[in-house]
Amino acid sequence: MKIFLSSHGHLASGLKSSLEILYGNCDHITVFDAYVDENSVQEQIELFFESVEEDQQVLLISDLYGSSVNQAMSMYLDRPGTTLVAGANLAFLIGLMGRDSITREELKDLIEQSRKMICIVNLEEEEPSSQKDFF
Known part of the structure; x- marks a missing residue:
């Protein structure tokens, strides 16, 4: 599995x-920071797909559903074996580590788990079970 991760900034x-x-070298992940220089998302995705x-x-x-970065990436969904996920966070990416592939159902589960990692932390309350189970 190869990953292309792009964001604004x-x-x-x-x-x-x-x-x-956390994991050492992540050669299977290609990143592109959009709008920080003259390079475009389309150019970088084309290079990635090579x-x-x-x-x-x-x-x-x-990084963000419906954004210009996300829209540019959506133009490549017709490529075989390609899936686009919007709203990246570190918990989601951690869940991808160590995998050679992932099914659509596993992706849905991982997205749900990573959503639960966004929460208000209250010291008086018990830690949510999803945080204990995630790592």
Whole structure:
């Protein structure tokens, strides 16, 4: 499985940096920080797909659903084995680590788990079970 992660600004490279601190080298993840230089999302995705083998699963991951970055990535959904996920967070990316592939059902479950990681932290309350189970 190959991953192309893109965001507005440096969020994508920051997320990959965090993953590399936790897991080491993440060569299967290509990042593109949009709108920080003259390069376009389309150009970078085209370069990315040049390295994708015919039968390889591809996850395109954007920072924000409906955004310009997400819309540019959606133009590649006709490629075989390609799925686009919007709303990346570190918990979601951690859930992808160590996988060679992922089914649509597993993706749905992982998205639901990563949504639960966004919460208000109250010291008086018991830790949500989803946080205990996630890591």
